[in-house]
Amino acid sequence: MAGKLQFYNTLSRKLEVFEPLEEGHARMYTCGPTVYDFVHIGNLRTFLFEDILRRTLKLHGYRVTQVMNLTDVDDKTIRGALAAGVSLREYTDRYIEAFFEDLDTLRVERAEHYPRATDYIPQMVALIRRLEARGHTYRSGDSIYYRISTFPEYGKLSGVRPEANLAGARVDSDEYEKEDARDFVLWKAAKPGEPAWDTELGRGRPGWHLECSAMSMELLGESFDIHTGAVDNIFPHHENEIAQSEGATGKPFVRYWLHAEHLIVEGEKMAKSRGNFFTLRDLLERGHDPLVIRYLLVSVPYRQKLNFTFDGLHAAGQAVERIGNTLRRLANTPAATGDGDLPPDTVGAFREDFRAALGDDLNTARALGVLHTLLRAVNTALDGGGITEPVRTELDAALAEVNGVLDVFPAGESGEDGNAEIGRLVAEREAARKSRDFARADAIRDELAARGIVLEDTPHGTVWHRRARS
Numbered sequence: 001m002a003g004k005l006q007f008y009n010t011l012s013r014k015l016e017v018f019e020p021l022e023e024g025h026a027r028m029y030t031c032g033p034t035v036y037d038f039v040h041i042g043n044l045r046t047f048l049f050e051d052i053l054r055r056t057l058k059l060h061g062y063r064v065t066q067v068m069n070l071t072d073v074d075d076k077t078i079r080g081a082l083a084a085g086v087s088l089r090e091y092t093d094r095y096i097e098a099f100f101e102d103l104d105t106l107r108v109e110r111a112e113h114y115p116r117a118t119d120y121i122p123q124m125v126a127l128i129r130r131l132e133a134r135g136h137t138y139r140s141g142d143s144i145y146y147r148i149s150t151f152p153e154y155g156k157l158s159g160v161r162p163e164a165n166l167a168g169a170r171v172d173s174d175e176y177e178k179e180d181a182r183d184f185v186l187w188k189a190a191k192p193g194e195p196a197w198d199t200e201l202g203r204g205r206p207g208w209h210l211e212c213s214a215m216s217m218e219l220l221g222e223s224f225d226i227h228t229g230a231v232d233n234i235f236p237h238h239e240n241e242i243a244q245s246e247g248a249t250g251k252p253f254v255r256y257w258l259h260a261e262h263l264i265v266e267g268e269k270m271a272k273s274r275g276n277f278f279t280l281r282d283l284l285e286r287g288h289d290p291l292v293i294r295y296l297l298v299s300v301p302y303r304q305k306l307n308f309t310f311d312g313l314h315a316a317g318q319a320v321e322r323i324g325n326t327l328r329r330l331a332n333t334p335a336a337t338g339d340g341d342l343p344p345d346t347v348g349a350f351r352e353d354f355r356a357a358l359g360d361d362l363n364t365a366r367a368l369g370v371l372h373t374l375l376r377a378v379n380t381a382l383d384g385g386g387i388t389e390p391v392r393t394e395l396d397a398a399l400a401e402v403n404g405v406l407d408v409f410p411a412g413e414s415g416e417d418g419n420a421e422i423g424r425l426v427a428e429r430e431a432a433r434k435s436r437d438f439a440r441a442d443a444i445r446d447e448l449a450a451r452g453i454v455l456e457d458t459p460h461g462t463v464w465h466r467r468a469r470s
């Protein structure tokens with residue numbers, strides 16, 4: 001097993017050892033995007049935290065069932081579809097496709113289920129029926145509201161308590177201000193020109209909070225292990241989910257609530273409404289490497305704010321380059337014939353430290369720190385007596401484990417992709433040198449230099465790395 005695994009639980013406000021309800025199986029629900037536009041890198045920071053979470057659970061031997069919803073009906077998607085003059089489905093399809101492209105670009109592992117809210121209207125209606133039967137709802141006009149005074153535990157997640165003077169006041173909007181606990185809408189009566197469903201509750205559409213309660217319980221069961229989102233989801237969204245789910249079932253809804261801090265720009269939350277955002281596409285257009293973006297976004301532990309800067313992106317680029325250079329050196333260096341200079345204990349200790357870092361509430365900064373320390377030891381060994389075959393085998397296994405979770409290694413460091421051609425040229429130069437064709441050998445060196453490739457003739461043969469960009 002991979003050691004201890006503990007998470008900070010927003011509900012209990014402390015670190016807790018993870019124990020799933022069903023042995024060996026971790027069930028988690030991750031609030032997904034509202035598909036009315038491209039996601040920004042703040043959203044992606046949260047989705048990458050969830051990617052690290054699912055991969056860490058797998059490292060610890062759990063089977064993972066992850067559900068991420070796609071909010072394809074709300075005020076924003078409806079407004080967007082109307083403005084574009086297309087159906088809600090057609091409009092949201094575009095952004096769902098773009099969302100999956102972005103996930104692939106950032107190497108985010110796919111969840112097991114991506115339910116679309118509009119495919120679960122019957123489950124949402126059934127959930128409202130259960131809440132009605134237990135006395136948690138009331139009608140006003142043709143809309144249905146949740147009466148939060150009927151759920152005494154309201155506020156247990158966020159600490160936001162219903163104010164006496166607000167009791168009975170209600171909101172129709174899905175998002176509202178902090179500290180302002182009010183009855184919230186479950187079912188919105190149809191408005192002219194808006195999409196609506198004909199149901200036994202009348203013609204209308206579901207509230208956003210209801211969507212997540214209905215879809216999570218349909219796909220994961222009435223009680224499950226982990227629910228995540230960013231900190232802005234704690235109130236009202238997740239507080240309302242608890243009121244809906246526990247109000248309907250009378251059972252605990254979720255064991256562990258994990259929330260990512262925001263990605264910020266110059267001290268402010270990155271948000272569409274503030275206009276201070278970058279999409280992944282914006283950064284790619286400026287020539288940034290997706291792997292470097294991934295590295296930056298996972299490098300800060302999820303419970304700390306991540307201040308996005310281009311300097312930070314640049315530093316992440318250098319870190320990725322250092323990793324690539326060491327891996328390539330390693331791949332191109334034959335095993336040591338003597339004792340070698342990397343003691344087997346170094347790799348074993350690294351593996352423990354790496355797992356302990358991730359097991360400690362996903363401390364990715366510490367995990368990357370120990371990785372870089374290991375790679376420095378690898379470089380030092382390669383400069384000296386090399387690395388023996390058995391240590392090399394252990395090292396490869398440890399590195400595969402690292403990349404199974406962090407996934408920040410450049411592709412093709414063992415000679416695929418664009419590197420294959422460089423590898424061929426390096427081999428050709430070596431052959432030219434052996435046959436004393438120095439003119440050809442120098443021409444190849446120059447050609448590679450022009451492409452930022454630096455050659456090093458070592459006792460173990462020629463290795464190459466990319467020149468660090470300044």
Ligand code: AMP
Nearest residue numbers: 032033034042043046229230262263270
């Ligand atoms: P939305 O599409 O607005 O529902 O957001 C999708 C997810 O991204 C939610 O879990 C949000 O809490 C999260 N999110 C929104 N803004 C940020 C941000 N600046 N940093 C990190 N996560 C965010």
Ligand code: ZN
Nearest residue numbers: 031032212237
């Ligand atoms: Zn949600």
